[in-house]
Amino acid sequence: MIKEFVCISCPRGCNLKVDTETLKVEGNSCPRGEAYGKAEVTNPVRTITSTVKIKGAESPRVSVRTDKPISKQLMFKVMEELDKVELKAPCKVGDIVIKGIFGTDVNIVVTKEMKGV
C-alpha cells in the first residue's frame, strides 16, 4: 500500500509517498526525507518539547526537550513524567533532567539557561 505524508524534517515540507511493503520513499528532496518516510510506516517518532517546574528562578517553568525523537505513542506518557519533575535554579542548556526515559536511549534535557534569583 502507498501512504502519503508531509516530511516534517525541515521547513520545506516535501510530500512523501511511501510503499508500506517495500519501504520505498518517493517525493523526498534529501536523505532525511527518506529516513522520515520509512520511520512513519514502521515506528513514527517525534521530538517532544515542553516545560517543567523550576524553583528559585525568574519564572516558574523552564523549557525542556527530548534530545532525540521518541516513539509517537509515548508522547502523552512523556508529558505525564514531566509533570512530576521539579528542578532547582540554576540550570543550563543541555542539563539532563531524565536519563533514558522509559528505558529508551532518549534523554530529557533543559533548553533554557536559568540563573538563580
Added chain:
Amino acid sequence: MNFLNVDLLIIGGGPAGLAAAYGAYNAGIRDILIVERDHRLGGILNQCIHNGFGLHRFKEELTGPEYAQRYIDMLKDTSVKVVSDSMVLDLSADRVATIMSSKEGLRKIQGKAVVLAMGCRERSRGAISIPGDRVAGVYTAGAAQKYCNIDGYLVGKRVVILGSGDIGLIMARRMTLEGAKVLADVELMPYSNGLNRNIAQCLNDFDIPLYLSHTVTDIIADEDNKRVKKVVISKVDENRRPIPGSEVEFECDTLLLSVGLIPENELSTKAGVILDKRTRGPLVKDNLETSVEGIFACGNVLQVHDLVDNVSAEGERAGLGAANFINNGEVKGDLVEAVPGEGVSYLCPQLITKEGEYVDLFFRVRTPTSNCKIVAKVGDKVVRSIPKIKVIPSEMESIRIKKADLLDKKVVVQLEAK
C-alpha cells in the same frame, strides 16, 4: 539626566538585535550597546520552546531558547554590552534614545548609528473586528504561548483557533499535549498560512480538524456574561463573506487568534523613519539603512519573517551596514528603486545602492501559485528568472540580482506563468 554616547546603539535584544551586534562586532565596531526591555535576551524565541529553528544557520534543529543561547554565547567574550529591563521610550532623528529602566531611571543615549530591532506584535480581536460578546477567553496565540511556556498556566480547556499561521498551529499541539481539547482550527482563506510540516505535526498528529474558507461569526458568553461559552463559525464565499445557514457551533471556553503580525514601529515613526505601506516596516536601502541617516532596521520590525535563520542573516547585514556607516559615512550615489509587480505583495529592500556586486530582494507572493517563474525586469529586459514548482504567501522568497544589470533604472519583480 544621564547622557551617554556609544558607537552603535541596538534597540531590541531578540535574534535580530543579537545578530546585528554580532555583525557589527565582526566588522570591527567595539563600542556596541543592546537595550532590551525584557529581563532576558532572545525576544520571542524565549517562548517558542518547540524545535524547528536554526537548520540553515547552525545545520541543526534547535528550540527557540537554544537558538537564542547560541547567539548570546557568540557575544559572550566580546565587548558588546547589554542593558536589560530597559525600555526605549523615544528616539530622535539625530539618534538620541530616551531610555527608562527600573535600576538606572531615565537617561539618554546617542549612537553614531542605531539599529532598530524591536520585532512585531500580534494582531488582536480589535484589529480584525470579530462580532459577538466581549468576554474573557479570547487571546492571541502568542499571548497564550507566553502564559503557557513562561508562566506555566493553560488559558483554557476547550479551544477553537482562528487563523492557521504557524503560531496558532504550534499552540494547537502545545495545548493538546498539556491536556486541553482543541476542537478546530478555522482559516478564512482556502489555504493554510502555516508551513505544511506544522499542519502535519500539530493538527494531523492529534486529529484536529482544519476548516478552510471558514471564519468566526459569533462569540457567545456564558450565563454570567464573563467567559466564552460558544464560538460559531461559518463558511465564507469567494469574496470572504459568511454564507448564511452554514454555521457550526463549538462549546468551548477559549478562542485563540493567530491572524497575523504587525511590525512594531512606533519608535521608528517618532524618529521620522518613513514606513512602507506594504511591509508596514521602514523603507530601506540594501544596506538596511532607513530613510533617516544612520538608522538601520532588521528582523520583524522591518518585515515579518517566518524563519529565524533569515532574521539572523538580516540582522548581521544591518550590523555590517551600521559599521560601514560609522567608519565611512553615508553610502554615496544614486539609488535604484525595486518595485513589486504582478503577483508580488512587496519587495524589501525597496532601494538599491551602487555599493557591492549584487542585491538580494526579499518578497512574498500574493496567492499560492503552481508552475510559475519569478522574473526580475529592468525596462523590458529580463535580468533574472527563477522557475518554481510552487510558491505560497506564507514562505518568504528571494531573488539575487547583479547590480551591473540595473543600469540606473528601476527593477520590477513579478510572477509569470511558466
